Amino acid sequence: MTALDDLMRRLLFLPDARSTFAVPVDRLHFFVITVTMIASTITGLLAFIFFFKYRERRPKQSTPVVVPSVKFEFVVIGVPLFFFLLWFVQGFQDYVWYTTPPKNAQDVYVMAKKWMWKFSYGGEGPNAIGTLHVPANRPVRLLMTSRDVIHSFFVPDFRIKQDVLPGRYTETWFEATKPGRYQILCSQYCGTWHSQMWGEIVVMPGPEYDQWMIEQKRGLSERVDTGGDDGPSFHGSIVEYGKKIAMAQGCVKCHSLDGEPHIGPTWLDLYGKRELLESGETVAVDEAYLTDSMIDPRGKIVKGFKPVMPTYKGRLAAPEAAALVEFIKSLRTQNLETVPSKEAIYEPAKPAPRK
Amino acid sequence: MSRWNGNGKLLAFAVVTLAAVGVRAEPQLVFPQGSDQPLAALQDIDVIEHLGERIPSGLTFTNVAGQPVALDALLNRGKPVVVTLGYHRCPMLCGLVLDGLAKATQAAGLKLGKDFTAVDVSIDPAEDSKLLEQSQHRVLELVGGGATVADWPFWLSTTDGAVAARTLADAVGFRYKFDPHSKQFAHDAVAFVLTPEGMISRYLYGVDYPPRDFRMAVVEAGGGRVGTSLDKLILACYKYDPAARRYAPFVMAFMRIGALLVFFALAGLMTVLWRKEIAMRKRVVPGPPRTTGSVA
Amino acid sequence: MSQPSQLHENKPPVYPEVNYLNADRGVWSWLTTIDHKRIGIMYLISVMLAFLLGGIFAMALRVELLTPGPTIMGANTYNRMFTLHGVVMIFLFMIPAIPGVFGNFLLPLMLGAKDVAFPKLNLLSLYLYWTGATLVLAGMIMGGTDTGWTFYTPYSTTTPTTLFPVLLGIFILGFSSIVTGLNFIVTIHTLRAPGMGFMRMQLFVWAIYATSIIQVLATPVIGLTVLLVGIEKVGGFGLFDATRGGDPVLFEHMFWFYSHPAVYIMVLPAMGVVSDAIATFARKNIFGYKMIAYSSLGIAFVGFFAWGHHLFVSGQSAFNDGAFAVISMLVGVFTAIKVFNWVATLYRGAISIKTPLIYICGFLFFIVFGGMTGIAVATVSLDVHWHDTYFVIAHFHFIMVGAVIMAFLIALHYWFPKMFGRKYHEGWGMVAASLIVLGFNATFIPQFLLGNAGMPRRYYMYPERFQALNVASTAGASLLAFGFLIILIYLIYALVRGEVAGDNPWDSRGFEWMTTSPPPKHNFDQTPIITQDPHSYQEPGEEVEHVVI
Structure with a gap:
């Protein structure tokens, strides 16, 4: 049975089934899709056969009046309805099971934000951006909310998906069946980098996970949020790593990635630009300027912005700073224009005229 | 909880076809396992909204002069209260939040002290009162219009080690933490709008508040006691229920009325047309004349 | 009714000297016309332009998706482009396509009427369409919007892009749609020729009736x-906007309360086209006339209560999900009835294999496959995986492109002689039809598999494992585009130099063929009297064989 399942999965390009929910879903999927393919092929083929079998043999050929019998009508309505209801009953049972998290599930809080996933464990647990560690063969419940627009939490290998809404909590749960790394995708359109709002679920064997959790709790006070289990986790390109750092260090709280002015200059198209500084000089934004600004943010303030950025000296290792620079360099729009950043969204504090 | 458990399955199936008419968007309340408190604690820097809840009474802080002051004293005076939590060594956000509020007050045409009261509570047990006074001075100048220290008090938490501040923060769902490395508090940029009775009515995020939003937030919290009659009219159309935080019923009512009007208009038209059909059928003489293809 | 075609049996077909196309001359006579046929032609030109525009967007999207990373455009451009592809295709093409073009042109002809009930209102609806379309295009030129055609809040209310003209355009297009619908309902009730009861209307008319109500x-x-x-x-x-006290899911409910029935606004007329064309090319009365007619009304009714299946993963209660799932499946049952009846109509017919039949064959396959994958996504547990992935994209393109555009092409070929009095080239027609059916499969079957593999919709960049299928899909799309190009060329050629078709080249017994092709300005020289059911292919007085299956 499982060999057949695997064959079907291969044929249908389905990813491996790595959660307890995935197995019944796939079985029903195979049933439904097989019937669908048979029914549509038969219909198309039957029409095609009829074209030749009953082709016009002489001009103005007359044809019999064919009328349906009650039995025919009954079959026509009954057969599809039977299959549909069968699938519904099976599907709904699975679905109700899927929407009812077990009582002993471990809770993880998920916060979605353009364009990142943030996880935090109840109690004294760690926080992580982009990477969620869970134990294998134990139910995990996710309590999810969004800080901006609607996102959707989708793990193809687990066959689960749940919209993440601003202003309210939604939940979903899963029980992973095999240790490994599984991709999280955002499946509800959420703006420019919707297609890059990815994350990863790291499923660990139970005891290993417990050990990891203990270490996390012990080390929590010494480390800033990192997603990794062994130092800075670094599984993609340097740009992706830089993006991760930017999220983890909170850079994006003040620097937007989409060209909108915020507390700090936007990073979109920042690299290569010539910025006018508060001091009246201009500076070319290059690697040196970017790195300097991380270490000594108040040194060269772009005109219209306030010296509010704290120093990241000692908080960023050299490779991390380099990755950040690479990430900033990667943020490009098509029509690159070398104009200075727009004004900041606040005005510098000045006293109102006294009356 | 609106999710169905296994027992509901059969019933669900039985009445399943009747449901469509009654379906609407149900808010989802999620409770952590083994708790009946919705989302008690997220150990993170975050804001967990507690709309519609009341802040605890009996919280006391210290004013610049070192005297104890009660938060309750600001309540029940018929004015909404805008609360900020922060500290004044803060290199970035706190100052911006305060400046943002001051600017929004001006731009929204509201009068501090008359339309609402504001209060800033320090979360830093080691707050420097000089720094705090400077901040207060700055924002009051920014607000202008003769606002006084009493309209926007700045309070310290130095005497109780910020316990009361932490209680207040928990009540409004403001999660912050002290980072011993940078000796800074990590926190979000947010201001809280309370009703005159101390119920949490709105969260204002960020450092830049659109004047209209700000005005609406204050007017709403004031329950209509603040603002012009135009504000009240707008509020009547856009009723805001802090507990459910939804304009939904009003949007729904708007849609229902629209949809019903259309439905009855169409139903009326169809009735007329079908009555005509039936009348016609009765009048038709049986056996219409057989025609030769009149047109070809 | 006698056999109109017999009158010309041995004469070469003639092109009627005076017809609606040349009765009045000049652009002004077209812009101010209240002739339903001319309005139909103007709709035809407009929706074809919209289709061209939407198609160009589609090709650009497919090319962008050739590689996992950026290919030919930036993320923001891509997001605007898929939004405009959706908006243009749905609001400017799909919804007005069949009712606006063929409904306008054929409805009065099929009813034996001189025009629609409110000819001026009809012109107004065209102008509303143009106004709406202009606004949408203006929005596009002013920078475009990037919300997707679904405009989900709070994204749509916070996006910095140019949303307003697009929304206003859609608002106005809605009025165009309402005016057309009202006009058709009244026309069908009040302007039927003597002798035509409701049960003698052609199935296309039934479909338009159900559509208009929706x-x-x-x-x-x-x-x-x-x-x-x-x-x-x-x-x-x-x-x-939740941050200001609103409820984003409420928007989804209200949006789909329209947009799900809107699917039937697109599909029902398509089904009507097929019912009529299949009878003509099989030379048979339609099998199960009443079942097809009533199932149109059934779909129109049930379609109103199925919207919630768009919100299966939005966090609505499992009970609601189940209710919407069952109701959605009922739509499948009604569709299945129609499919069985169409296939049974072919049984023991006298089928002449012409271009429209190739499309009909494709249509039948697509609507069964598309419809049953619809049932698959209505099965709640399965939908969790498929929701918002390419599986759903492929499913609705099977219905929208596979069924609706196929039907549009059937209608265009079947009624081309009726509209213009000329024939297109049958050989090229067959080539293009085969290309399109093939290209369509090649485009969208890989997308089903992409959905299975877990590729979400509206992805500008994607993980590398999805690339092979994306390339396959793009290859299919170019085949499809090539097919459309061929059609465009031979139809334009046929318009100018096509062989004169004669009044009834298909020897159809549909009522619209009772007059000349192209018809005179006022359709009929004298009001026809209807004495037979439509598509009765028996000669008068002939011994008719009755078969019950």
């Missing part, structure tokens, strides 16, 4: 919804 009932809802979004966006009130 249009009139559902379209105001999208109007109100769009209005509310506009109020929120311009006025700054928080109706749907």
